[in-house]
Amino acid sequence: MSNEFATKQELKDKRKNIKSFDDLVEFLKDVDEHYNIGYGDSPRAIAQAALATAWYLAGRFGITGFQAGATLWDFIEDWGSIGKLTNCAKLVDYDNLLYPQFKDKMTDKSISSDTWRNIQKAAKELLSKSREHAHPDVVNHWQSIVDGKVPFGFYIKD
Numbered sequence: 001m002s003n004e005f006a007t008k009q010e011l012k013d014k015r016k017n018i019k020s021f022d023d024l025v026e027f028l029k030d031v032d033e034h035y036n037i038g039y040g041d042s043p044r045a046i047a048q049a050a051l052a053t054a055w056y057l058a059g060r061f062g063i064t065g066f067q068a069g070a071t072l073w074d075f076i077e078d079w080g081s082i083g084k085l086t087n088c089a090k091l092v093d094y095d096n097l098l099y100p101q102f103k104d105k106m107t108d109k110s111i112s113s114d115t116w117r118n119i120q121k122a123a124k125e126l127l128s129k130s131r132e133h134a135h136p137d138v139v140n141h142w143q144s145i146v147d148g149k150v151p152f153g154f155y156i157k158d
Helices: 004-015 021-034 041-061 065-079 094-098 100-107 113-133 136-146
Strands: none
Touching (some): 004 021, 004 041, 041 065, 094 100, 113 136
């Protein structure tokens, strides 16, 4: 049985040796040929291949930290399911719990009015397309959102 975290570390170590485009291509070939080995290993290998490409190109292009953040969000939005219905997502950095100056960030249950409008729009679309397939509690929740009730103790703040 393979250990996906050992696979991740192995590839992370290998990725540190990428200095040229040819090194990157060799790394990607290695991942392609040797790391489709298990349910947990394959996604770890894909992530390391994506990171190897991102780190290599970031170095070549000389991007800033701000640009790297934009790259991360594009990857999150295009690969996963985060924010697909509302085109809104929030990433919480729980490391901020370690620093008192971030107290307000960590207790903030606010969303912007733009995000709220997108959530309401998504709820309205779900009501019209998925009502008959959803549990009544979910339908009632969607309806309350459409009716303007902000859920879970959140509030609108701009």
